[in-house]
Structures are given as structure tokens and as C-alpha cells.
Amino acid sequence: QQQVKQSPQSLIVQKGGISIINCAYENTAFDYFPWYQQFPGKGPALLIAIRPDVSEKKEGRFTISFNKSAKQFSLHIMDSQPGDSATYFCAAPIYNQGGKLIFGQGTELSVKP
Amino acid sequence: DTAVSQTPKYLVTQMGNDKSIKCEQNLGHDTMYWYKQDSKKFLKIMFSYNNKELIINETVPNRFSPKSPDKAHLNLHINSLELGDSAVYFCASSQGFGVPTSRRNEQFFGPGTRLTVL
Numbered sequence: 001q002q003q004v005k006q007s008p009q010s011l012i013v014q015k016g017g018i019s020i021i022n023c024a025y026e027n028t029a030f031d032y033f034p035w036y037q038q039f040p041g042k043g044p045a046l047l048i049a050i051r052p053d054v055s056e057k058k059e060g061r062f063t064i065s066f067n068k069s070a071k072q073f074s075l076h077i078m079d080s081q082p083g084d085s086a087t088y089f090c091a092a093p094i095y096n097q098g099g100k101l102i103f104g105q106g107t108e109l110s111v112k113p
Numbered sequence: 114d115t116a117v118s119q120t121p122k123y124l125v126t127q128m129g130n131d132k133s134i135k136c137e138q139n140l141g142h143d144t145m146y147w148y149k150q151d152s153k154k155f156l157k158i159m160f161s162y163n164n165k166e167l168i169i170n171e172t173v174p175n176r177f178s179p180k181s182p183d184k185a186h187l188n189l190h191i192n193s194l195e196l197g198d199s200a201v202y203f204c205a206s207s208q209g210f211g212v213p214t215s216r217r218n219e220q221f222f223g224p225g226t227r228l229t230v231l
Binding site for chain 1: 117153154155156157158161169203205218219220221222223224225
């Protein structure tokens with residue numbers, strides 16, 4: 001099954017807190033796991049990505065944790081800021097299908113001041 | 114110097130009409146895509162072109178016809194519009210095959226076209 005399941009659907013976090021969004025996948029042919037960030041009225045933009053041979057990747061306040069055996073990966077936003085309020089999508093490309101990205105259902109994050 | 118641009122940004126039309134959305138990228142990418150984002154923000158791929166050749170055609174009604182006149186442009190024509198076609202349509206592009214996975218799969222999205230069918 002070519003699905004990526006994302007949770008929670010929405011998340012409210014206080015400024016300075018940690019935001020955690022989880023994704024689970026089923027297809028072991030996925031070989032790259034990006035996270036996209038989408039602000040209202042804008043297109044999604046790549047935020048951070050990880051390959052399955054790495055268990056963690058950190059870029060600034062954003063960290064991806066990857067658990068290959070559990071087929072799960074998660075996005076952690078440390079010291080969350082109101083400017084981080086957006087919809088976040090996990091995704092995975094299907095190997096050898098022309099860059100076809102399967103997206104999770106999205107998580108609407110709201111960071112309260 | 115917008116990377117991926119789409120026109121129009123908003124499109125309001127009556128059921129049964131035919132409309133087109135245009136997309137252009139100036140990133141020199143070989144691959145372009147059309148995505149549909151529904152009211153629940155779910156993103157689903159519709160089509161993908163690589164160097165003007167159709168490589169992905171999801172189960173999209175044949176009222177939707179993409180056209181790629183060159184690798185920098187991918188347009189979407191929709192015939193006989195229906196209420197259910199109301200959505201935001203995103204164009205995206207990425208580098209083609211023959212590059213590392215990470216670069217091939219980094220997709221750059223346009224600002225979207227909000228289509229409302231009345």
C-alpha cells in the first residue's frame with residue numbers, strides 16, 4: 001500500500017515549546033523522506049529531508065527523527081515560534097515513479113504567543 | 114525572478130465551462146508536476162512531465178489535459194468544469210533523472226491557482 005499516515009491533524013503549541021508531528025509509512029521502497037511547510041495562500045516549500053540510512057537530521061530548530069524498523073519518521077520543532085504557524089506535510093517519493101511524491105494528510109500547527 | 118509561477122492566481126467560473134491554468138519555471142528543471150489540493154488541504158499528484166514527455170498520469174478524469182510545449186512550461190486545460198473540480202491547483206518542478214535522489218525529489222511549488230466552480 002502506498003500511503004503515508006500523518007498525525008496529529010492539528011496542533012497548538014505555546015511559544016518556546018516543542019512541536020512534534022509524526023508520520024508512518026508502509027512502502028519499504030521509499031528512499032527519501034521530506035517535510036514540506038505551507039503558509040496560507042502559498043505553495044508548499046521543502047523544509048528538511050532525510051534518507052533512510054540516517055536516524056536523525058537537524059537543521060536549526062528543525063529535526064527529523066527516523067525509525068526504519070518501525071517505518072516511522074517525525075518532525076520536531078524546538079523553541080516553536082509564532083512564525084512557525086503553518087501546515088506541515090510529510091512525504092515520500094515512490095522509487096522509480098518519476099518523482100511521484102505521496103503526501104501525508106497535513107498538520108496545521110498554531111504557535112500561540 | 115520567481116522560480117515557479119502560475120497564472121491565474123484565482124479562477125472563478127461556471128459549471129460546464131472550459132478553463133486553462135498556465136505554469137512556467139525558470140529553474141532549468143526537467144520535470145514538472147500538477148497537484149490538486151482539496152478543501153482539507155490534502156495534496157495529490159495529478160500529472161508529471163519529464164522533458165515534455167508525460168510520465169505520471171494518475172486516475173484523473175480525461176476532462177483534464179496537461180500540455181507541455183517545452184520543458185519550462187506545463188499547462189493544464191480543464192473541460193466541462195464540475196463543482197468537484199473546485200480546489201487549489203499547484204504546479205511544481207524538480208531536477209530530472211540522473212541526479213542524486215535528494216535533488217531529484219526536491220520539488221519547488223508555485224503559488225497555486227484557486228479554482229472555484231459555481
